Amino acid sequence: MxxxxxxxxxxxxxxxxxxxxxxxxxxxxxxxxxxxxxxxxxxxxxxxxxxxxxxxxxxxxxxxxxxxxxxxxxxxxxxxxxVLPKYGHGLDRLTGLAEELTGHGTVTNEVRAAEEVAVLPAAIAARLEVPATAGGVYVERLRWLDGLPLSLDTSYLTLPLGRAVIAGDLVGRDVFALIEEAAGGPLGRAEVAVHAVGADPDTAALLGVGAGAAVFALERLTRLPDGRPVDVESIRVRADRMTLRATLHRTAAPGPGV
Structure with missing residues (x-):
């Protein structure tokens, strides 16, 4: 041919x-x-x-x-x-959205919920490695970029850091920055899973897309430097406005028979 x-x-x-x-x-x-x-x-x-x-x-x-x-x-x-410019969000560095998009547009936050919960959902408590009855803080924000909705972010945070976060400026700052301020130092690491889903009607209406439109679903567990989990996030991002990027380094390939 x-x-x-x-x-x-x-x-x-x-x-x-x-x-x-x-x-x-x-x-x-x-x-x-x-x-x-x-x-x-x-x-x-x-x-x-x-x-x-x-x-x-x-x-x-x-x-x-x-x-x-x-x-x-x-x-x-x-x-x-x-139709719309796409913005890159790196997956190889632990950053907040506003921090990642510095110089690319204006990020604003609509706080839809910021409240303490007495009992955590069992699955969330397991990820945070605390009893469900330990309670926590729930935060939900609709995030806008240059006047258009970009993502719907929900977080469950441990106490007492969660209390400090909702006492801070959730309208103007990233949750990561508020956690680090309350903890007195930088975050450690996060485990992230990304998959594509069709937007449910409620999420679609908030993000300004049609029901069933493709969105990125990011599930992230963030930890302090000592390994303690502090933040379980579920983020829905408009796939037509964001590109997820990473720089990956290949380690030495295993030898024959390994």
Whole structure:
């Protein structure tokens, strides 16, 4: 089968148009999330076809895929433009959202709940390694970036640190900063799990997306330097506004037979 390299990609002649369109969409998606298009405007169909060595039909099919994902919009007389800028959030460093997005926009917080609870849910108590009857603090915030909803963050915190957090500035500061201020030093580490879910109707309404729209679900357990867990978080992030990033280092591969 004849092979050719276009735009740094290896293409195989004769592949189904749907597969060529998917490959093209993969590259364009990466460029969109990297902010590679000045002003958020993509090149025209002719230029994209030339860059990728693809037919106009394949280009249109690739763009249609990105339209259905909500990444771009196409309007006559305007062209193809990115719907919303995507912001990166690193997963290889323990940071709060406002801290991570410094210089990329204005983060504001709508505090929906900040209250002490007498009995923790059993699953939360197990993660915090305390009896359920020890109680804790519950915080729920809707977080906005440049006037648009970005994430719905809920936290269960241990006492007495939780009390100090809800006595602090939850509107203007990250929870991590408030915890560290109360603890008198930096946090230690966190375990994070990320998966994709369809937004339930209530979450969708708060985030300004359609019910069932894809959102990132982050479950994070944060610990102090001595290993004590202090914060169990459940975060729902609009997938059309955020890219999760990490820099990973490969260790030496195990030898044969290991």
């Amino acid at each position: 004849r092979r050719s390299t276009v735009c740094g990609m290896e293409h195989q002649a004769g592949r189904p148009r749907a597969e060529r369109a998917r490959r093209m969409a993969d590259v364009l998606r990466q460029q969109i999330t990297d902010g590679r298009f000045d002003g958020g405007r993509l090149p025209g169909e002719h230029d994209l076809g030339r860059q990728f060595g693809a037919s106009r039909n394949a280009v249109r099919e690739a763009l249609a895929l990105l339209c259905r994902e909500g990444l771009i919009t196409r309007r006559r007389g305007v062209g193809t433009v990115v």
